[in-house]
Amino acid sequence: MIRGDGLVQVSMKLEIRDSPGHLVAALLPISDIGGNIKTVIHEHNQENTNDFLSVEVVIEIPQERLESLINLFKEKGIRIQKIGQDRFSYQLSVIIIGHLVHTNLGDTVDQIDRTGYAEITHMNMAMPAINERSSAQFVIRSVTREDMDHALQILRTVAQEKGFLLIEPLEVM
Amino acid sequence: MRIAVLGLGSVGYGLLSSIVDKHPNLTITGVADSKSAGINPDGIDITSLLAQKKETGICGDPSLTARDVVTHAPYDLLVEVTPTDAGTGEPAYGYIKEALSRGAHVVTSNKGPVALYYNELHELAQKNNVSFRYEATVAGAIPILHVMQHDLLGNTITALYGVLNGTCNYILTRMAEEGLTYTQALAEARELGYAEADPTYDVKGIDAGIKLVILANTIFQKNITLNDVSITGIDLLTDDALRLAEHQDCTIRLIGEIVPGTDLFRISPRIIPKNHPLVVKGTLNAITISTDMAGDLTFIGKGAGSIETASAILGDILYISQGKCMD
Numbered sequence: 001m002i003r004g005d006g007l008v009q010v011s012m013k014l015e016i017r018d019s020p021g022h023l024v025a026a027l028l029p030i031s032d033i034g035g036n037i038k039t040v041i042h043e044h045n046q047e048n049t050n051d052f053l054s055v056e057v058v059i060e061i062p063q064e065r066l067e068s069l070i071n072l073f074k075e076k077g078i079r080i081q082k083i084g085q086d087r088f089s090y091q092l093s094v095i096i097i098g099h100l101v102h103t104n105l106g107d108t109v110d111q112i113d114r115t116g117y118a119e120i121t122h123m124n125m126a127m128p129a130i131n132e133r134s135s136a137q138f139v140i141r142s143v144t145r146e147d148m149d150h151a152l153q154i155l156r157t158v159a160q161e162k163g164f165l166l167i168e169p170l171e172v173m
Numbered sequence: 174m175r176i177a178v179l180g181l182g183s184v185g186y187g188l189l190s191s192i193v194d195k196h197p198n199l200t201i202t203g204v205a206d207s208k209s210a211g212i213n214p215d216g217i218d219i220t221s222l223l224a225q226k227k228e229t230g231i232c233g234d235p236s237l238t239a240r241d242v243v244t245h246a247p248y249d250l251l252v253e254v255t256p257t258d259a260g261t262g263e264p265a266y267g268y269i270k271e272a273l274s275r276g277a278h279v280v281t282s283n284k285g286p287v288a289l290y291y292n293e294l295h296e297l298a299q300k301n302n303v304s305f306r307y308e309a310t311v312a313g314a315i316p317i318l319h320v321m322q323h324d325l326l327g328n329t330i331t332a333l334y335g336v337l338n339g340t341c342n343y344i345l346t347r348m349a350e351e352g353l354t355y356t357q358a359l360a361e362a363r364e365l366g367y368a369e370a371d372p373t374y375d376v377k378g379i380d381a382g383i384k385l386v387i388l389a390n391t392i393f394q395k396n397i398t399l400n401d402v403s404i405t406g407i408d409l410l411t412d413d414a415l416r417l418a419e420h421q422d423c424t425i426r427l428i429g430e431i432v433p434g435t436d437l438f439r440i441s442p443r444i445i446p447k448n449h450p451l452v453v454k455g456t457l458n459a460i461t462i463s464t465d466m467a468g469d470l471t472f473i474g475k476g477a478g479s480i481e482t483a484s485a486i487l488g489d490i491l492y493i494s495q496g497k498c499m500d
Contacts, residue, residue, distance in 0.1 A: 093421055093423075093444060094444070095414045095417050095418060095425075095444060097409060097410065097411050097413075097414055124417060124420065126411075126413035126416065126417065128411075128413065133409075133411060134413070135411045135413035135414040135417055136417070137417040137418075137420070137421075165405065165409045165410070165442075167410075167414060167418075167425060167441075167442050167443060167444055168441070168443060168444065169423075169443060169444040169445070170334065170426075170428055170430075170443040170444065170445045170449070170451070
């Protein structure tokens with residue numbers, strides 16, 4: 001997950017030799033390369049009885065150094081079983097009121113999704129009656145804070161064009 | 174200090190009652206309501222004036238007017254609490270100008286003239302070396318202007334967020350807590366006297382917008398009008414929207430927002446966590462100020478009411494009479 005400060009949050013499942021000292025040795029490259037370790041999760045209930053154990057780490061690291069870290073692990077013989085990265089780190093919810101279906105709901109969602117930097121990832125809609133205005137909650141996720149501001153600006157324009165009432169969150173201070 | 178009072182509606186009546194009860198040393202030399210007026214350089218007997226007002230509906234001599242009091246009564250401070258005209262600010266604007274020009278201090282609860290002509294009136298007061306105070310125009314009993322103009326002087330205020338309209342807050346509270354529709358909650362607010370017969374001014378966010386203009390011009394030295402405030406009211410909200418907010422442990426409140434650095438002036442319904450300090454119930458008002466030194470400060474209190482508004486006015490009067498300010 002990339003944040004406004006350029007750090008990316010990554011979770012990795014590492015295969016580490018199950019003997020003293022190896023866990024610390026495996027984690028060292030992370031801090032050496034300028035990453036922060038957010039959590040380390042041991043998986044004790046493993047089926048394989050060989051000499052290795054799986055450890056999941058969640059780290060924050062500058063985006064451009066992720067590749068070097070992966071290479072460092074390889075050099076040290078630490079196998080990466082799985083690597084997961086969530087592009088979107090910013091999330092907020094808005095509520096939109098209006099004739100949402102009759103004004104092409106797909107288009108409304110598309111206008112955000114096609115930006116590439118923000119997506120509507122969840123929608124919760126209440127439609128009272130056929131000719132009445134419906135209300136929907138959109139969850140928007142974006143790559144950076146600025147992207148979220150842009151996405152909101154697009155939604156404001158769409159709301160104005162389509163005659164919606166857009167209710168934005170008051171960001172918690 | 175000799176005081177003249179214009180306007181004897183609920184605020185003026187509440188103020189004079191409080192003066193009789195708590196500050197009998199203040200001398201009232203002139204009083205006017207919409208149909209009559211009384212002038213006495215030695216001081217009017219307020220107890221009998223209030224009794225007369227209650228009994229007959231008028232406070233003094235029908236051949237005298239508010240204009241006579243402003244122009245001819247001897248006073249050092251004019252309290253202007255006549256009904257607000259948000260469009261022209263009159264007749265209050267004329268009364269205030271006349272009093273300041275005479276070299277008298279002015280205290281008002283009247284939003285119209287402050288929102289429309291603050292800079293002019295402020296300059297006129299300075300020129301005449303007198304005070305012009307208007308604490309009661311924003312958030313009723315909460316002494317928010319004084320706090321920002323005096324107590325927080327050393328701070329830079331980076332943003333202000335507020336629940337500035339009790340009628341809207343009452344409607345939204347009832348929609349959220351009882352599942353009422355907007356129409357039902359508005360009808361209830363009317364029955365309880367929280368909403369006017371024509372609620373447009375409140376529910377469309379105009380009243381809150383005017384208060385935002387006052388805050389922007391008096392505290393942040395802007396020179397804006399109501400047209401510079403982006404205003405969305407609560408009249409198009411659905412009960413479904415409140416329920417959707419509820420799913421996230423949030424609710425919806427009408428929030429006024431000023432970010433002076435980017436000239437953002439906005440009144441709009443906002444999704445807000447239910448445990449946020451600005452989420453107050455019923456007709457209460459609340460204001461959060463973000464500052465560089467003191468951090469966030471939140472003030473909560475009654476935004477309207479006869480005695481509550483009188484509290485703000487009396488504060489201004491005593492502040493001036495004790496010689497604490499010339500601003």
